[in-house]
Structures are given as structure tokens and as C-alpha cells.
Amino acid sequence: xxxxxxxxxxxxEKDKKVLDVGCADGTLMKFLKDNKNINIRGLExxxxxxxxxxxxxxTVIEGNAEKDLKQFPDKSxxxxxxxxxxxxxxxxxxxxxxxxxxGKKAIVTIPNxxxxxxxxxxxxxxxxxxxxxxxxxxxxxxxxxxxxxKDFFHFIKSKDIKIFKSLALNNLNTSIINESNLxxxxxxxxxxxxxIEK
Amino acid sequence: xxxxxxxxxxxxxxxxxxxxxKTIKDFPxxxxxxxxxxxxxxxxxxxxxALTGDQFVTGINPVTNKEGWWSYAVGPGKAxxxxxxxxxxxxxxxxxxxxxxxxxxxxxxxIFGTNFPVITINDMVNAQYNLLDHxxxxxxxxxxxxxxxxxxxxxxISNFPxxxxxxxxxxxxxSHSAQNIAFNELGRQAITADSNWKDGNYTSNETNPGKGxxxxxxxxHITYLSKKGLQEKFGRKLQERxxxxxxxxxxxxxxxxxxxxxxxxxxxxxxxSYLYITRAMxxxxxxxxxxxxxxxxxxxxxxxxxxxxxxxxxxYPTQExxxxxxxxxxxxxxxxxxxxxxxxxxxxFLLDVPDFLSALKNFLDxxxxxx
Numbered sequence: 211x212x213x214x215x216x217x218x219x220x221x222x223e224k225d226k227k228v229l230d231v232g233c234a235d236g237t238l239m240k241f242l243k244d245n246k247n248i249n250i251r252g253l254e255x256x257x258x259x260x261x262x263x264x265x266x267x268x269t270v271i272e273g274n275a276e277k278d279l280k281q282f283p284d285k286s287x288x289x290x291x292x293x294x295x296x297x298x299x300x301x302x303x304x305x306x307x308x309x310x311x312x313g314k315k316a317i318v319t320i321p322n323x324x325x326x327x328x329x330x331x332x333x334x335x336x337x338x339x340x341x342x343x344x345x346x347x348x349x350x351x352x353x354x355x356x357x358x359x360k361d362f363f364h365f366i367k368s369k370d371i372k373i374f375k376s377l378a379l380n381n382l383n384t385s386i387i388n389e390s391n392l393x394x395x396x397x398x399x400x401x402x403x404x405x406i407e408k
Numbered sequence: 409x410x411x412x413x414x415x416x417x418x419x420x421x422x423x424x425x426x427x428x429x430k431t432i433k434d435f436p437x438x439x440x441x442x443x444x445x446x447x448x449x450x451x452x453x454x455x456x457x458a459l460t461g462d463q464f465v466t467g468i469n470p471v472t473n474k475e476g477w478w479s480y481a482v483g484p485g486k487a488x489x490x491x492x493x494x495x496x497x498x499x500x501x502x503x504x505x506x507x508x509x510x511x512x513x514x515x516x517x518x519i520f521g522t523n524f525p526v527i528t529i530n531d532m533v534n535a536q537y538n539l540l541d542h543x544x545x546x547x548x549x550x551x552x553x554x555x556x557x558x559x560x561x562x563x564x565i566s567n568f569p570x571x572x573x574x575x576x577x578x579x580x581x582x583s584h585s586a587q588n589i590a591f592n593e594l595g596r597q598a599i600t601a602d603s604n605w606k607d608g609n610y611t612s613n614e615t616n617p618g619k620g621x622x623x624x625x626x627x628x629h630i631t632y633l634s635k636k637g638l639q640e641k642f643g644r645k646l647q648e649r650x651x652x653x654x655x656x657x658x659x660x661x662x663x664x665x666x667x668x669x670x671x672x673x674x675x676x677x678x679x680x681s682y683l684y685i686t687r688a689m690x691x692x693x694x695x696x697x698x699x700x701x702x703x704x705x706x707x708x709x710x711x712x713x714x715x716x717x718x719x720x721x722x723x724y725p726t727q728e729x730x731x732x733x734x735x736x737x738x739x740x741x742x743x744x745x746x747x748x749x750x751x752x753x754x755x756x757f758l759l760d761v762p763d764f765l766s767a768l769k770n771f772l773d774x775x776x777x778x779x
Contacts, residue, residue, distance in 0.1 A: 271745045
């Protein structure tokens with residue numbers, strides 16, 4: 211399991227109720243179910259991925275986060291997880307609001323467009339950056355609203371969303387992000403993980 | 409219509425008060441089982457059949473000598489694996505494969521015809537609940553069915569919220585739409601317009617309203633398929649002829665196919681049963697039973713739901729299945745949902761659709777492992 215999922219799993223206490231939005235093949239869900247006795251549900255847009263989840267014995271609803279989150283009642287999950295998908299929505303702000311409505315807390319991870327490799331790629335090659343976390347070409351990327359850790363940090367502050375924990379990930383290294391080291395983390399982390407609440 | 413041979417029947421002694429107000433008792437409920445009930449009695453699956461189905465789910469139907477209606481899904485090693493699970497299915501009341509219906513005789517030894525009480529989906533599942541007592545099953549492992557079978561699934565778990573661990577409604581709805589009612593009415597009108605129908609008082613196979621019933625079946629059959637599926641299978645292909653005949657014979661293969669579907673149906677189905685069962689479907693509105701709030705129908709169950717729809721099903725479209733998912737999610741129920749890609753229309757659940765069959769199998773087997 212990738213390091214990102216391990217970090218997310220560490221943020222969630224045992225026996226909680228969790229919704230994984232964009233749960234893909236259910237890797238994180240399965241880990242949470244087996245290791246932390248989590249009552250876990252998934253929402254996934256791809257039929258193939260939904261089938262993979264069913265084969266793992268996971269409860270998944272085929273659907274689109276932008277349309278289908280509204281069916282869940284307010285604060286019906288302890289945590290709602292959204293891994294590296296926020297930038298792919300037509301209206302990320304609306305999805306973020308929905309995550310925080312449905313979940314008592316939300317864990318949102320974002321691929322960092324401020325990562326030094328991304329900056330170098332654009333600066334020296336002059337083409338759209340391709341990295342491990344951003345593997346697609348400009349013409350086939352699902353990403354519509356790329357942002358940096360700094361952008362996201364400022365964005366949630368501006369929306370009066372409470373940050374419980376913000377973590378920077380660079381390969382296997384995890385470190386805390388705060389106001390004072392934001393510039394440095396924004397340069398050296400390729401992924402940001404935010405535990406938030408509204 | 410049917411012969412009594414090879415039909416297992418449970419005589420339900422307990423009086424059953426029907427929604428129409430009448431009470432029936434000592435009535436026959438015809439059923440069939442596949443696989444064996446284990447010693448813990450925790451491997452039973454109650455399958456509910458659709459409009460024209462019967463209790464003979466798989467293998468060779470001993471009355472019609474044709475394959476059972478769900479042979480693709482049910483059997484040894486199949487999605488509903490009879491090596492593992494004990495499958496029970498009964499003919500709905502109002503039906504014509506041995507269960508109490510309009511072709512049965514009233515206490516005065518006169519065939520009921522349209523004097524048979526109008527039955528509902530609720531009545532059907534209340535009658536079938538007696539099978540649990542009969543087999544000494546406290547809790548089913550699963551209940552499932554497609555189309556009208558799915559309606560019975562929803563009604564069953566609403567009536568008996570702790571009687572099944574898992575619940576699989578397929579290609580169904582919680583409320584029959586105006587379009588659904590319209591198609592059923594078309595079928596009923598075809599039957600009642602047949603001069604042989606005689607207000608339901610036909611008495612033998614020779615004088616039954618076969619033509620009307622065949623037309624009803626033909627019209628319904630179109631609604632079970634998709635436009636794309638029909639186009640790919642038949643297109644404008646001609647039936648055993650080089651060119652158009654400028655007449656009203658079956659020039660096109662699709663005409664010949666529908667005529668065939670109509671004619672074989674008449675051999676195995678009772679016209680009055682068709683009226684009764686379509687009426688039961690039309691009356692089905694689960695939300696209405698709970699003052700318009702569908703979620704209330706499921707508020708008392710802890711069962712695990714898995715709902716399946718098909719992309720090309722325009723009779724019970726994905727949105728109607730999703731409405732059930734939404735109602736369940738709004739009360740925090742355990743519900744999974746998948747829409748299967750298929751060009752085979754509403755009939756997809758009866759056919760060899762690998763993604764559907766593997767989803768069904770995986771859901772059942774994984775859930776059973778968690779037992």
C-alpha cells in the first residue's frame with residue numbers, strides 16, 4: 211500500500227464510520243476494514259473499479275461525487291476521505307463543501323503543483339509538468355484545477371475551515387506543515403494531506 | 409395450463425388477510441428448491457420471480473421442459489452457487505404454476521377466473537413468508553430477484569426487516585411508473601379484447617384467449633429489450649424470403665420472432681394470471697405505504713443491500729434503482745450499487761451478462777464469508 215494511504219490510515223481511529231470518495235479499487239478501504247475495524251463505504255465513478263471493490267467484499271456505490279454526495283445526510287460519517295481527486299472536479303469548492311457537510315471531518319490529499327520538480331519541468335523544459343503524482347499529458351489529464359499546497363492552505367483558511375493536521379509528503383518522508391514553513395513544504399513536498407473540519 | 413405432476417406444494421393453513429380486504433386460508437403455494445440447507449440453516453436464499461416466471465429457477469422446468477428462467481445465474485458453481493447455497497423459489501399467488509390463482513377452483517368447485525381476489529406484491533411476499541417456517545429457517549442469507557422479483561425483495565425486507573442478512577433487488581423500482589402501468593394496461597386490453605376471454609370465464613386450453621395473451625406478450629417482450637439490441641439482432645433482416653412480399657405475413661425476422669414469443673408463451677401461461685400479476689405490479693408503490701417516505705420502509709432493517717441496474721434497461725431504468733439507493737443512504741443503511749453496462753435491455757438480468765453475474769457472485773460469496 212502506498213505511503214499516502216498509510217498516512218491517511220494513521221489519521222483515523224479504530225471503529226469509525228468512513229466514506230472513501232473516489233475509492234478506486236478499494237485498497238485503502240480494505241486496509242481500514244481489515245486493520246482498524248472501520249465501517250467503510252466507497253463512492254466510485256468507474257464501473258471496473260466498482261467491480262474490483264465488490265470482489266474484495268467492499269460496500270461501494272457507483273456514482274459521481276459532484277452529483278451523488280448529496281444523498282448522504284449531514285455528518286453521517288466520522289471521516290470522509292478524498293485522495294488526489296479534488297483537482298479533477300468541475301467545481302472543487304462545491305465538492306469540498308459537500309465532504310465537510312457529510313463528514314464530521316474530512317481528509318483531503320492534493321498533488322502539489324508547487325513541488326520543485328514540477329516548477330523545474332515547466333521552467334526548463336517549457337512543457338506541462340509530468341511527475342510521479344502527475345503522470346498524464348496536458349491533453350489527457352483528468353485534472354482541471356491544479357493547485358499548490360500553499361494555494362490549498364490559503365483557500366481553506368479563507369473558508370474558515372478548521373485544519374486539524376496538515377502534512378507534507380515527499381516519498382517516504384512525512385512532515386508537519388504550518389504557517390511558518392509553508393514556503394519550504396510547498397517546494398519540497400509532492401503531496402499535501404489535510405485533516406479538516408467545518 | 410400446467411400439470412400437477414412434479415409440483416411441490418405447501419398448503420398454507422394460516423389465514424392471510426389480503427390488501428383487498430378478503431382473507432384466504434388453506435391455499436396452495438407451489439415451490440421448488442435447489443442445493444441443500446446446511447445444519448446451521450444459514451445458507452438459504454429466497455429467490456422471487458418476475459411477471460412470467462415460476463418456481464423452476466434453474467435446470468429443466470419439468471412442466472414446460474425448457475430451461476429454468478434464471479439458469480444463467482443459479483446452479484452449481486454459478487453466481488448463486490447451489491453447491492453452497494440452498495435456493496428456494498415459489499410461484500407467486502395469482503400465478504399459474506401451482507400456487508393459488510385464478511385458474512384454481514373456488515369452494516363451490518367453480519373456476520375462479522376474475523372472481524379470484526385481486527392480489528398485491530405485499531400479499532405475494534406475505535404468502536411466501538410461510539416458507540421460512542416450513543423449512544425451519546430463522547433468517548435467510550439472502551433475498552433476490554429482478555423486475556417484479558425485485559419489488560418482492562423490497563417489500564419482503566420492509567415487512568420482515570430482520571429475516572434476511574443480505575438483500576439484492578435487481579433492475580426494479582419502488583413504485584410502478586405511469587409508463588410501466590401503460591404497458592401493462594396494453595397487455596390487459598389485448599387479453600380482454602379477445603372474444604375467448606369471456607370476462608375471464610374460459611374453461612379449457614382450446615377456448616382460452618390465446619390470441620390476446622400472445623399480443624400482450626409480444627408488446628411486453630419489446631419493453632424487455634433495447635433498441636440497440638433489437639437492431640443488432642434483427643435489423644431489417646427478412647424472414648426466409650429474398651424480398652418483401654407486399655402483404656401482412658411476417659416479412660421481417662423481428663415480426664416472426666415476436667409471433668413465436670407470443671405463441672410459446674400462450675402454451676405455458678394463463679391469461680387471467682397475466683391480468684392479476686400485472687395488476688399487482690401496477691399497484692406497487694412502496695413509498696406510498698410509508699406516507700411517501702421510501703426510507704421509512706427500510707428504517708428497521710440492518711440488512712446489507714446490493715442494488716444492480718443495467719444501462720440499456722428503459723423499463724426499470726437506473727434512476728429508479730438509484731432512488732432506492734438514495735432512500736437507503738439517507739438512513740445510513742449498508743448499501744452498494746452498480747450499474748452494469750449491457751445492450752440487452754431489461755432482460756439483461758436473465759441473460760449471460762458476465763459483469764452482472766460476477767458482481768452477483770462476488771457480493772454473495774464475500775458476504776457469506778463474513779457470516
